[in-house]
Amino acid sequence: MPYADEVSYLANITAILALLIGVVALWYAGRQLDLARKAGSATALIALAQSFRSGWYLVRTSKNDDERGYHFADLMNELEIACAVIRDEVFFDKSKDLLECYLLDVFDGIERDEQTLALLRPCLADATTFENIRVFLRNHRKSAEAFVPS
Numbered sequence: 001m002p003y004a005d006e007v008s009y010l011a012n013i014t015a016i017l018a019l020l021i022g023v024v025a026l027w028y029a030g031r032q033l034d035l036a037r038k039a040g041s042a043t044a045l046i047a048l049a050q051s052f053r054s055g056w057y058l059v060r061t062s063k064n065d066d067e068r069g070y071h072f073a074d075l076m077n078e079l080e081i082a083c084a085v086i087r088d089e090v091f092f093d094k095s096k097d098l099l100e101c102y103l104l105d106v107f108d109g110i111e112r113d114e115q116t117l118a119l120l121r122p123c124l125a126d127a128t129t130f131e132n133i134r135v136f137l138r139n140h141r142k143s144a145e146a147f148v149p150s
Contacts, residue, residue, distance in 0.1 A: 037092055038092055038093055038095070041090070041091045041092045041093070041095040041096065042095050044085070044090065044091065044095070045091065045095040045098065045099055048078070048082055048099065049102075051078050052075070052078060052079075052102075055071065055074060055075035055078055056075065058071040058074075058075075059071045059072050059075060059119075068119065069119055069122060072116075072119040072120070072123070073119075073122075073123045076120065076123050076130065076133075079103065079106065079107075079133060080130050080131075080132050080133055081132075082099060082103060083103065083132035083133045083135070083136035084132040086099065086100065086103075086136060087132055087135060087136070100140070103136065104140060104142065107133070107137060107142065107146075107147075108142075110146065111143070111145075111146045117146060120146060120147070124147070124148070124149035125149070126149060127148075127149060129147075129149065130147045133147050134147050134148065
């Protein structure tokens with residue numbers, strides 16, 4: 001029966017090797033998913049940043065108040081979408097941190113500037129307008145008073 005013992009020993013070694021290979025494969029798959037998630041987050045952030053840049057450019061270069069108000073309302077909708085995707089946990093790690101810092105800076109700037117506040121007020125249609133912005137600000141322990149219709 002020494003032959004049966006050798007086969008049993010080899011079967012055990014093979015099982016252990018298969019287990020190790022399986023663990024490494026799972027780790028690798030998890031790593032690839034994490035990298036894909038981060039890459040998707042970064043790609044979305046780059047697209048949002050371009051959209052914000054374009055929006056602010058249109059606001060700054062508007063020829064009259066009506067045009068400026070239109071472009072500012074459009075930009076506010078983009079900021080609302082950004083806050084919504086943060087609530088939906090679409091962004092991860094550093095991309096999320098960077099977007100949150102940007103949004104907090106923008107909202108602080110809007111609240112401090114009377115001209116920008118004047119552009120914001122007509123955008124506040126009802127209590128649900130910019131709800132995601134208000135939730136974002138509350139989650140970051142910031143005042144959301146400027147984003148509440150009067």
